[in-house]
Amino acid sequence: MRASSRRPALSESKKHYGRGTGSGGRQLSTLRLRVVETEMTSKAEASRTTLTRSQSLIPAGFGASWSDDAGSLGNLVGQALSSSVDQIADHDPGVRSGLDPEDVHQFRVGIRRLRSDLRTFAPLLKPRLQRHLARELRWLGGTVGPVRDGDVLAQRLDHDISRLRRVDPDDEAILLSRLTQENQAAREAMLEELESHRYDTLRQTLRAVAELPPVRSKRVPIFVQPANEIAAAFVKAPWEALTDGVQTLGPTPGDAALHQVRILVKRSRYAAEAVGGAVVGAAEFAVALAGIQTVLGDHHDTVVAEAWLSDAVRDSPEVSRLVYDLIFRQRSRRARSSAKWPAAWERASAPELRAWLSELPGQEQHLLS
Numbered sequence: 001m002r003a004s005s006r007r008p009a010l011s012e013s014k015k016h017y018g019r020g021t022g023s024g025g026r027q028l029s030t031l032r033l034r035v036v037e038t039e040m041t042s043k044a045e046a047s048r049t050t051l052t053r054s055q056s057l058i059p060a061g062f063g064a065s066w067s068d069d070a071g072s073l074g075n076l077v078g079q080a081l082s083s084s085v086d087q088i089a090d091h092d093p094g095v096r097s098g099l100d101p102e103d104v105h106q107f108r109v110g111i112r113r114l115r116s117d118l119r120t121f122a123p124l125l126k127p128r129l130q131r132h133l134a135r136e137l138r139w140l141g142g143t144v145g146p147v148r149d150g151d152v153l154a155q156r157l158d159h160d161i162s163r164l165r166r167v168d169p170d171d172e173a174i175l176l177s178r179l180t181q182e183n184q185a186a187r188e189a190m191l192e193e194l195e196s197h198r199y200d201t202l203r204q205t206l207r208a209v210a211e212l213p214p215v216r217s218k219r220v221p222i223f224v225q226p227a228n229e230i231a232a233a234f235v236k237a238p239w240e241a242l243t244d245g246v247q248t249l250g251p252t253p254g255d256a257a258l259h260q261v262r263i264l265v266k267r268s269r270y271a272a273e274a275v276g277g278a279v280v281g282a283a284e285f286a287v288a289l290a291g292i293q294t295v296l297g298d299h300h301d302t303v304v305a306e307a308w309l310s311d312a313v314r315d316s317p318e319v320s321r322l323v324y325d326l327i328f329r330q331r332s333r334r335a336r337s338s339a340k341w342p343a344a345w346e347r348a349s350a351p352e353l354r355a356w357l358s359e360l361p362g363q364e365q366h367l368l369s
Helices: 075-099 101-120 128-163 167-192 196-210 218-222 233-247 255-275 280-313 317-348 351-358 363-367
Strands: 030-038 048-055
Touching: 048 167, 048 218, 075 101, 075 167, 075 196, 075 218, 075 255, 101 128, 101 233, 101 255, 128 167, 128 280, 128 317, 167 196, 167 280, 167 317, 233 255, 255 280, 255 317, 280 317, 280 351
Parallel strands: none
Antiparallel strands: 030 048
16 A cells, blocks of 8 residues: 555646747737735745736837837847746746645746846846846756755656555655655745745846846847847857767766756757747757757656665665665666667757758857957
């Protein structure tokens, strides 16, 4: 009989927020900002959250030449940044309430997307503010990361234990109790940070950035240019970093090396998605990169799970039989992921899939001139 305290499995759905573009997308001058007001009654209770939207306006005197043009690079950048900021704001209430682990997942994805957007469009943005936001988003991601990692681990162990032929209920209870306690501690630490002045200040800054991207004054002429003529250049650097990373891999790459490639894949994918509405072929390229990300993500999850299990058995040797069975499953799954990833890379790196990227007429140099 299974232990009754086991947490329910996480949702398998993977929502990917699209980037609105063209006449159907939101004009930067009509972007709506989400204002999240949360009242926490206690750490043990679910939070009550009211989510409202307020109209945001371009400050008088700024000039709306690029913000009024749906096809401009400025509008594309505004859409990318506001989409990521919106994703963070949308899932803030659910992260606090803890009712659905998918909120923590999407909150973390929003943080990663925004960090990627700021990196992708860094040549256009004010460097001091860009660096500040990168630092603060890295901090925020670090507060949410342990909670998300714990959710993923709980889902994995629940799945794997349910497929073992024989499980001692006492061993299962000991193992899952340890994980539950760790996850609860991570959640309490996260909630404390989300109630901090630092997070409140960051949210206010993100709202301002979503309303009006902090473009460098000398880059304003680039902002008015048609996005479909120049946006592809912003994918070139992350793609070249990814190909360099893959080329350094040997015939049997280690776990750490594959994890680094996974990070580079995400950066390239998010950059392609950010410009996908303006660049023909970029969206399809991003889908192919997502395939690599999934394979390497599964690989990394097994590494994390095995490390946690190894720590657990050192502290509780009485659960060694169960732990060794679970570690065996992690290694089997990791071997399958290692075998799958070269084919996924071959599909994503096919020349015909990135012809639009190889035909850039030196635009990246123009961006930095």
